Amino acid sequence: MVQPEEQARLYRPRPELLPAAHVPSLADYRRLYRRSVEKPQEFWGDVAKEFYWKQQQQPWVPFLWYNFDATKGRIFIEWMKGAKTNVCYNLLDRNVGEKKLGDKVAFYWEGNEPGDSMKITYGELLRKVCQFANVLHNHGVKKGDRISIYLPMILELVIAMLACARIGAIHSVVFAGFSADSLCERILDCGCSLLITADAFYRGDKLVNLKQIADEALQKSKDKGFPLKKCIVVKHLGREEIAADEEIAADGACSQSPPLKRLCQDVQEKKTESSQRLHPKIPWDPHMDVWWQDLMSGASTECEPEWCDSEDELFILYTSGSTGKPKGVLHTVGGYMLYAATSFKYVFDYQPEDIYWCTADIGWITGHSYITYGPLANGATSVLFEGIPTYPDAGRMWSIIDKYKVTKFYTAPTAIRLLMKYGEELVKKHSRKSLKVLGTVGEPINPEAWLWYYRVVGEERCPIVDTFWQTETGGHMLTPLPAATPMKPGSATFPFFGVVPAIVNESGEELEGEAEGYLVFKQPWPGIMRTLYGNHQQFETTYFKKFPGYYVTGDGCRRDKDGYYWITGRIDDMLNVSGHLLSTAEVESALLGHAAVSEAAVVSHPHPLKGECLYCFVTLKDGHEFTKDLADELKKQVREKIGPIATPDYIQNAPSLPKTRSGKITRRILRKIAQNDRDLGDISTLVNPGIINQLFNNRCDTKL
């Protein structure tokens, strides 16, 4: 368990380990920060000068134009409107031409199977993107058209996104773990004209027949009166098979590379019953479906970019909404490009020799901003990983770090907690000495996980950037800077450049000093979303109505006496016990502090006297047994960490927790389980729906 003094301790960065840091001290951060919020025009104007603008008004008029106050009319945000540019040109042509990075590796692709790998340079990426942009043109795709992309973590995913950006089409990437229903819903919402998908892929040893799911989605979409004309299919598994067959024929050697070996085995298995394993039947409609590779082979490697307005749409990315219907968050060209690039540069303290690896899937905003747009805008070399952390064993992450000599590593607390469960030995078997900066994103990180990441993974050498942000914000909002910010385990620390946070109470009054309440932002930063696709009114209501003049994050937050910000969890995950506001994240963190607990999720539960009470689900570490004594100990632990008001009424054993594909625990479902309500609504986004019945069976009907 983390002792209070340990949590309160400041973990100071060691600037000598990052001698060329962009922001070498807290004083430098403060100076730059002040300029960024007091003179955003000058600060971002300097950043904009590093990019290519086809037509720029001199000086920019106006550089920033907005209304953030719902009581004063329509909400709008415009950065550099009237200036013309192209994001793809800035990420590729500018780096290949002006910066002479044509031969630099843009991505090392590491497949699901160890040993399956490829790399692509900036020059090659530019040519492939141009080819695919021409393919899109040939299919009649024009500026402003929406294109849905449903692909696993392969290079074609980045190529497809950038090809859209090049011709001014709007991409809507749908995470390849989503169901046919979810894909169909997103296709219909944005009215896309074309779908890009792949034949199939492996996640660990599980085959995902993606094309079949895509076909189901297309059929559903047709049934709803929206038939698509074309589906472009990347031959991904098929391409491995072809490559293997060719190589086997060429030298007959099956023993050298692991993937080839596996394929050889599979080729042999072909003769046996298990031939379906590598050769799933790909459903095919010759009028509708066309192979990516066939289209690319005839396409020109040159394509003039479409010069877009800074405020033209760049992409739509769906995020879950409280109503249950996903919201199409829309980002635009100029502001998003500046923000993704700048936050990547400062938050990871990017240096030209870095090998950077973000383990997120591109299907989420983290992958958009910090695999595709941010790193490429900086000319960085990244690892793009198709697989999962536990395949073929739980040392995979560390072995990839050693293989590519990764210097900057960005992952999620849920992954850290998962790997923690496997113990230190597996980590220590690998060197990890290349690592310089570690990052986390997606949820509050509990101090135990933070300290494990810091001590075991980073060997107390690497600062941890705990980055708080959202799909809607486009990039980091609260975050340490690696060489400048003294860290506190579990705090996202201070605002990034251009970000003005505030904490307000229920009546919308700003709280000063030490305080807890709603986290809001006061003035626009370049990466903020501009609208919800096709529903500007919902955009205004969701983010700007509750507290006029502010963007509302939906997160609770505490500011401590040193001015550090601590995200306490979603406001909708807040609960009120006998008039006291409690955050579920806070209680979870207390439970995670116990040596027997590996995961915890807390939901609010109706209570006749207190209004609401705490119902806790806990997953135990291997070797621990769920008993009444343990439940009592856990209650005591929470009482001791937070106070008697937070004493849980229920503690339930949960062999695992229901999660979305991005690793978020679905508390909505846990609330229903706690109340024995089997009307669960849509559970198609769950990665492990099988756990639900078990959790119903384990319910605490009587208090422990």
Ligand code: WTA
């Ligand atoms: C949560 C992910 C605490 C938060 C980039 C936010 C975090 C939601 C952190 C957005 C963090 C993200 N500390 N909480 N470092 N990062 N969150 O849209 O509740 O998938 O509102 O974007 O994740 O999730 P989203």
